[in-house]
Amino acid sequence: MDRDLLIHKYLHQTLTNEEQMALNELLESDPEFKANFELEKDLHTVLIDVGKESLKQQFVDFENQEQEQQFEKTSPSFLRYAIAACLIIGLSIFASKYFINTTSTDDLFAENFVAYRNIVLPIERGEGIDSPEKEAFFKYEMKEYQAAINAFETEFSRTQQPYYLFYTANAYLALGDTKNAITLLEKHQRFKDDFYEKSRWYLALAYLKEKNQNKSVMLLEEISASDGYHHKEASVLLNAIR
Incomplete structure (x- = not known):
């Protein structure tokens, strides 16, 4: 079964019982797959937390395109990890700065x-x-x-x-x-x-x-x-x- 498709279906909560069992087995037996799984799960969470639906949709489109082109066959797996990690860090920094600034200006006005x-x-x-x-x-x-x-x-x-x-x-x-x-x-x-x-x-x-x-x-x-x-x-x- 396609591993990326398993992750994709997990993130969108569409796994069947059989697919869930296959995912669990991979997580227990394949450390590299587990690391990739955790990164993509974290990235998905950040996108939801930031609330940027357009960014989220772009990532979904990226995932779909990745599956169609069998990205893992043409690119080293570490590159995918690096891209995902950079996105997580960048979006986290953006989210923290955006929400802190938005909140602080309202607070400063109220205080003064x-x-x-x-x-x-x-x-x-x-x-x-x-x-x-x-x-x-x-x-x-x-x-x-x-x-x-x-x-x-x-x-x-x-x-x-x-x-x-x-x-x-x-x-x-x-x-x-x-x-x-x-x-x-x-x-x-x-x-x-x-x-x-x-x-x-x-x-x-x-x-x-x-x-x-x-x-x-x-x-x-x-x-x-x-x-x-x-x-x-x-x-x-x-x-x-x-």
């Missing part, structure tokens, strides 16, 4: 993001909400972020005060909507108002969350080189990213 406090119209206990502007900031303080966004957008349309862009972006970040937050923060940067430096910090965080590491690092380097808002935090975050 706090919606900026309301310093425009702080709401005092017992104070009446007697204007649309106060209503907007009251919603923000109560963490009713979607309602705050709607109110801030209305007030920005009415007054063109740029701080509404800043606070609307903060509300979007609190809701996990980084794309809208980035659009608003980039727009806010053009005004260079009293919230300009704070806006740069939140824009760097938004880029980080959105996996745009180059833009995030560029901004953080500029912030850390200044004496402005959160310049020390920017240095710490840069070290964590690198």
Whole structure:
């Protein structure tokens, strides 16, 4: 019985009872076959763990082509082992780096993001909400972020005060909507108002969350080189990213 076909059917769980017995006998009696079997099994596991279906399919196609061309008759067996081992090592490194980076950017954002406090119209206990502007900031303080966004957008349309862009972006970040937050923060940067430096910090965080590491690092380097808002935090975050 074709040995490669046995391995292939084992990996895809299609062995008959008779084929399973033949495989077991080979594993016990042939050390070279057993080594090849273990390598291909490990590679198959890595491909599944990484979750790259296209890579997995390419490997399946490679296996099928290998069977058709009787690869073992024309190439030394050690070459097959080397190829499989390199694939295992390479894919393992890729998987670890990819998943670590993906996880760490989300974690770093979560560790550093706090919606900026309301310093425009702080709401005092017992104070009446007697204007649309106060209503907007009251919603923000109560963490009713979607309602705050709607109110801030209305007030920005009415007054063109740029701080509404800043606070609307903060509300979007609190809701996990980084794309809208980035659009608003980039727009806010053009005004260079009293919230300009704070806006740069939140824009760097938004880029980080959105996996745009180059833009995030560029901004953080500029912030850390200044004496402005959160310049020390920017240095710490840069070290964590690198």
